[in-house]
Amino acid sequence: xKDWKTLIEDLPEEEKHKLAVVRVMECTNGVIQYAYRDNAxxxxxxxxxxxxxxxxxxxxxxxxxxxxxxxITFAEDTTEIFNDVRDLYMSGAKQGNDExxxxxxxxxxxxxxxxxxxxxxxxxxxxxxHIVDIAPEKLNWxxxxxxxxxx
Numbered sequence: 001x002k003d004w005k006t007l008i009e010d011l012p013e014e015e016k017h018k019l020a021v022v023r024v025m026e027c028t029n030g031v032i033q034y035a036y037r038d039n040a041x042x043x044x045x046x047x048x049x050x051x052x053x054x055x056x057x058x059x060x061x062x063x064x065x066x067x068x069x070x071x072i073t074f075a076e077d078t079t080e081i082f083n084d085v086r087d088l089y090m091s092g093a094k095q096g097n098d099e100x101x102x103x104x105x106x107x108x109x110x111x112x113x114x115x116x117x118x119x120x121x122x123x124x125x126x127x128x129x130h131i132v133d134i135a136p137e138k139l140n141w142x143x144x145x146x147x148x149x150x151x
Contacts, residue, residue: 004107007081008114015078020115020123021065022074022082028134028142029056035141044138055133060086067130085111112149120146 011019032052035043044052059065063079065072074082085107092101112120124143128136 001103002084002107004081004085004110005114007077008111011078011081012075015075016115016119017123017126018072018074019078019082019111020119021072021126022060023111023115023146024120024123024127024139024142025056025065025131025134026060026142027145028139029053031141031145032134032138048135052134052138055131065131067126070130081111109149112146117147117150 008016008019029052032044032049034040036046036049043049063074063082085104088100088104088107091097092099092104115123120143124139127134127139
C-alpha cells in the first residue's frame with residue numbers, strides 16, 4: 001500500500017496548489033454529472049453539464065488547465081500521483097473492483113486532508129477568476145464535497 005500522505009506532503013508548495021486546482025475542478029465536475037444523472041432539482045442544463053465535463057476531462061487527460069493567459073502544467077511527480085489515484089478510481093468505480101475503490105477513497109481523502117481547507121479555497125478562487133466552462137458559483141459544489149473529508 002502506498003504512503004499517499006508522504007508522497008503528497010513531499011510535493012513542492014506550487015504543485016500542491018496545482019493539485020488542489022485540479023481536484024476542485026474534478027470534484028465539481030463529478031457533482032455536476034451526478035446531479036444531471038440523478039435528475040436533481042439543482043442540475044444544470046445538458047449543455048452546461050457537457051461543457052463542464054468536456055473541460056474537466058480534457059484538462060485531466062492533458063494534465064494541463066488553461067487559465068486565461070496562463071496554463072497550469074504539472075511536474076512529473078504530481079502527474080504520477082494524480083494518475084495513480086485516477087487509475088484506482090477507474091478500476092474501482094467504473095470497473096467494479098472493490099479493493100481499488102476502497103484504496104481510491106483512502107488516497108483521495110488523504111490528498112484532500114494534506115491539501116487542506118486554505119489551499120482548496122484558494123484553488124476555487126483561482127479557477128473562478130480564470131475559467132468560463134464551469135460557472136464560478138458551481139465550484140462550491142466541488143469544494144463542499146471535498147470539505148467533508150476534513151471533518
